[in-house]
Amino acid sequence: MFIHAPNSREWLNTSRSMMTYALSYHQAMPSFLDFLFPFGRQEHARDFHFSGFRHETRLDPNRRGLQIPELGRSGREIRMCYSLKSVEESIGQQQWPWSIRQTAVYHSLDVETGVMSWVVVKGNQLMQRRMESVTESRTFRGANDFNTPVRAFVASLALHLVICDWCGEDWRWYISFLEECFTPSPFAEKPSQALTWSTMSSSIPEKRVYSGLSSIFEKSEPMAPPELPSGPPPPPPGRPNVAPMAASTSSGPDYGGDFSFGDLPRVQHLEDKANEVLLILESNTNVLTELEQHYELVRMNSGWPHEDSHGGFSRFKSRLASIINDLRMQQSRTKTLLRLIADRKSLLHGILEYRNTEASKLLATKAQQSTENMEFMTKDMHIIAQKTKQETVSMRIITLVTLFFLPGTFISTIMSTDIIRFEKDNAGKSSKIFQLGAIQLYLAITLPLTFLVFVAWYGVYWWVDKKEVVNRRRRTGIMAV
Template identity: 35%
Template sequence: MDCFTRSFLCAKKYPLELVSPRQSDYLLKENFERLNKEEERLFDQDGKLNVGLLELERGCPSLGFLQVENDTQLQQRLRRSDSQEQCDPLYRAVFFQARSSRDPLSVTRDMFTSVLSHHQVMPVYLDHLFPFGDQENAKDAHFSSFRAENSLSNFLAQQQIPELGRSGLQIQMCYNLRSVEFKKTAHGSPWSIRQAAVYHSFDVKFGRAVWIIIKANSLLRKRIQETASGNRGFKFTNLDTVESAFQASMMQHQVIHEWCTEGWRRYLEHLEEITQEATSDATVAEMEAPTSDREVLLSKFQRSLTFSSLQRQDTGRLSRLAHRSTGFGLRSSRPVLPSTDQAVPLLSLHESKDFESNFNTKFSLKDLQRVQHLVEKVNEVIFVLGMNKHILEKISKYYQSLIKKKDLPDKLKQDCEDAVTEFAEHSDNAISDLAMLESRATALHQLLKERKELLLCVVEHTNMTLNLFLGKEAQKTAIESHKTAIEMKYMAQQMSDVSFRTEQETIFMRIITVVTLLFLPSTFISSLMSTDIVQWPSDSGKPRRVFVPQALGTFFAISAPITFITFPLSYVSHCIEQRRLQQRRQNNQSGQ
């Protein structure tokens, strides 16, 4: 009793202070250090605490449930300071829960280690604790284990505590199982795989049973309470004898085994429906073989290429198709290829539109990612089913070998042999169900692999067809660009010819202007002298000059007004043209 008291008072150092651990000091220290390291992740320090206790006292007709919310209340219950009875109850199940499967347990480390120290739980149970706690992704999701320890001889019975009703002759085991549970959610899949870590010890002399179950929700606790209040061959609460208590323990194993086998069929149906939804179109997708160049040359006529605005439209369509396929658009620049006299097969406008509409219905990388996600889910199902099957086989074989041990009390062996056989049959049925589900999941996995390969072929074929289409469209654009370049070169040559002719005409105009300016004064004088303003009569045979002022006045009277009217009219006409030109420029700018 003194060793136990010291161990319980040093519960914070669990598992270092266990009375008779079956592990080496090195492993005990390693578990203790890991528990220190993972403490913040595993245990909730500030939230609402919740530890469930199911207990059955001797002489009580039913199980009593107590929800512990602080360390003081838990200590009182473990030490039985709130009861006149000092011994442990005949049956005690401790449930550690959490707000969700990815949150810390709703218990402090002191409360957790107090329970484990009080019941001298074997240290290996900590391995089943570490996959729980605060985590973004599943931690240690592939861990699975079944461990058992027997203390059935007086030589090994070092935990005898008569004050607590413990004989030291006991069996211990711990294991973990997983099941799939359905819960409606606004986002994501309603199905999720949940785990449970189970510890069980049974005193083969006094029939006291201890269960410690770590599970996020209260599903298993409610199942056990329902089983205890029902009638499945015998009352679960009839624990007056060691034999009935032993059978009740195996019955609780069955409750947990049923939990780990249910839900998988519906979950596989759900995965099969998603698989058909994601991949069935790939099995009926119409795949056209790429047309060879020879077939194209035989079936297509040579098209004449002209410079038009369709170049921008074709380039935009190419960019949209490339963006759907790869996530990147095409550059707007057009390559210029050397001219060729060969007839190049091109897609017609309606063929391009048909291909674009067909391409929209093809599969993409997102579909492959979805199928890969399904493959991983099915792989997880196969692995979990295999682990559960292995654990159930271990438990069944353990009880079958236990009932044959010579250290087990003879009365217990005789009275419980049939119960163990029935338990083994029940386990075999559960294992058989898991094996069938595993085969079904394996078949689904094979189907997904084949559909994934088919989908990959479809995507590759689509990309190949798209590349062919893009190549032809790019070739079309390049040829049109080359044709445009030739036309632009021809227009530039024409402009050069026009410029040369204009230059020659300008030279001729300058020559004419010089000649005109050269002869203009003499022409003006000659014209003036041919009028009546200046006369050269020759009456006496000798010419003489006669000036007529009246004729000169008439000349200026007519020419001067006309000259003065001509200049203002020219200026007004120039202003009107300038205003029209400015208004036209403003209209062009507003239109852009």
Template identity: 30%
Template sequence: MSIHNYPIFDMIESGQRSLPKDIAEAEPSERAYMALRASCDRQGNYPCNLMQRKQLKSTTERYRRQLNDEDDKLFNHDFEEIHFHELQDKGIGDHRRPFWLTTGHLSFEILRLSRNISIKMVAIPSLVLCTTHDSSCLCLPQLTVHSFIQAEHSRAPLNCSRDSFSHILSYHQVPPTFIDLVSAFGFTHYPTDYHMTGFDSDDTLAVKDPSKLLMIPTIGRSGREHRMQYLLRSTERDYASDGSRKWNIRQTAVYHTFDLIEGKALWINMKANSLLEDRIKEATADSAIMNSAAMGDLAESFSSTLTIHLIFLEWCDQDWRTCINDCESKIRNILAKAQTSRVDQPAEFNASAKRALVMNQAKTTGLSNHEKRSFSCPSIWQWKKRIFPKSPSGHGHRDFNEKERFRSVGEVGYTQRTQINNLNNLDTFSFDSIQQLHYLEEQLGSYHLVMELNRQAMHDIAERYRNLLSHRGCPEYLQIHCLADVEAFIQRVERIKKNLDIRMAQVTSLLAWLRDGKDLVKHMILV
């Protein structure tokens, strides 16, 4: 069931606004509420419909055209499924309030609240806006909302329509720069955009004029929030049809906001499979990982967002060691014969002798088995007659020169056999070996680039939180109670960055070894 079949607001023709005539007489929060309704009504124009624009009109129009151009690539027109996971606040009053977990799929639901008030909602309770302005309607704000948009596989369109995508991003007023990260997904024949990364963040702490804030108390928005978005990649194991292990680079895009007054958090996560969704659900249900009982506290809610960030960041480091070891094993198997084969020639084994050996070997392959035996294995009397002729005295004694001749012939025969064995060993190499090495070189180069870009994104994330609490506009309550958690978070991020540094050093060393080995194999095949 499509999200736009059961809209939050009654849809109107594109370009029209649903603002009442007496908007000028409404309270500021009511005007913001009406403006948000109008923005969602014009979801088809996202991101040109956003209420707080920080880019030129031409820039937002360019992003809108980009979505139009990539519509078929990014979005699934035949199937739609968006998953949600939420921590919902069901109390009022102080900071510490109970909560419950709910999960849902993209469907129309009726939420029954106190006083028998029914509120239409789409997909999740956080997308609720009351259809009446009756003050007795108690909208329950969600402490944390996770939205998961997935795909059938890593190169398939997202499991959502353009309308649903625009509807959700319009409601949450997601900035158009998030489209750059989303564009890394969608239908493609080959993996692309490994060089592409992204990080952006901003906040409203420095806004002095309250009228410029998107304050909508009805849905729990204070307007004082910080926003963050980033794109990460990692390697995930898979298995071929023959059961062998293989590795693929996978990506995830994250959009996050946190209301610094209300303590509400929003997460929009895009990833083809459900790996990160499952981990987040596991973490939110595990009291040892997240203090769920205290999620109603502003500081606890803020600290829990750091835990969610770490789930994404630790995913970037989880399987690199095994992946790199597998690459090293494949390279070693190819280069082992090249590194143990001798291609140097003794001084007496000159070029003409080598050519003669090769010609002899070629001629031998064309003879019958009997001829081969006759050619390659002369009888004892033939060798004796050839190498040990009778002396002039007729007694058959060999003089000193005959002994030296025997030694020379024996050494040449041994050298010939050794060199033929070495040349035969080279038959095991082919251009396929070079192709395999070239493929592994490309893979290792991609791995190094991905880790380097991830490292930069982690640096930006840690720097963002380091500066956030020191901002003059940050609530003092957070500065006092969250400083230790932020410092611990930054230390964890630094540890992950160091792990990536180690992996990048391993890849660099492995690439140097591979390139030297590839040159050796080329020389052995082509010389």
């Protein structure tokens, strides 16, 4: 039985009641639900890194399970379920053309009747096409006639290998893609625009979070295939902006060029992806190892039929060992890439620290220049204050003297002219003579001269003020330098 969905983030193409009926009919293990729950509609992957292997094998004739002879169930059976992951090309994602997909498998084989059942859950129909292609081939049908439980056992091993082959393929190209993102070709063109965290947005409408079976089987309007991998939005494929940073930082101690703080999140994103790959490779390796060990224990069990199945199992072990070795080799590549990324991150942190230090030095230099200019201005202000103090004292003295003599001077000036004149007649009597024309002449001369004095004073004041403005601008220019 194959169960799939429109895409890896959509509801499965079955209802809850249908799924419950099917699993009840096949008497699937309850632990299989642990591998089933990560499927369903979701914007970001839930329990995506969960994986494992479970089994419930009953080979002892005295400890049989449920017996239904009409359905070919003797109660002595091999039952197991596991979850594997692999990476597949995603045509719908232009920015990151790879997507990690998962497959949940339940399998049971009756060791007396040879009846076996499969429940394979995957986001697309790839696994269904591959397994059907294997079972429909003449080689498979000729070698596995299913007349005996051992023949059915060998056939089940062949179908296991289809799934195991899938979990080990394409990792080479995906890791090469990550390596190219980290160290692109020196002849590669520089990207036209940088990718930031805000340039990509989810095309999935916001929905409430569903839990359990309702999030897997509930139906609604189909959703478009998501264009985002789980986690933060990734850089563009093959040419992330780490390239300019790498070129600029490897040329010498001048940490300028195209490097920016945005390069650090991009390197961090590559590290997250590499850690994700390493975790999945290790979990796949563990699952395949447990699968092999379980079948080893099954064949060593006293309840196992004695008919020879050594040839088919040896081929299974050989092929499984090859897949496991390839997964371990990819793990080594991933660990090497992680070390390189860690070194690059250390370099980026060093660049940022260097730039911060240089910026601090520049700010300290500017602050020192500003302090020196302020000190210079303070000294000038102190000199001006001293001169002002001296001039103020002098002006007070002059003012006091002027105020003291001004009334008498003004009166004596008027009295010394012919405007007011005192004369004695022949009788010796004194008389006062006031001449209006004389005072008019006096005012006609004095007032214009007073006006000219004020104009001259304003001219001198304006010249001194302009000179002070020029000096202030010159000091400001020195501070800017």
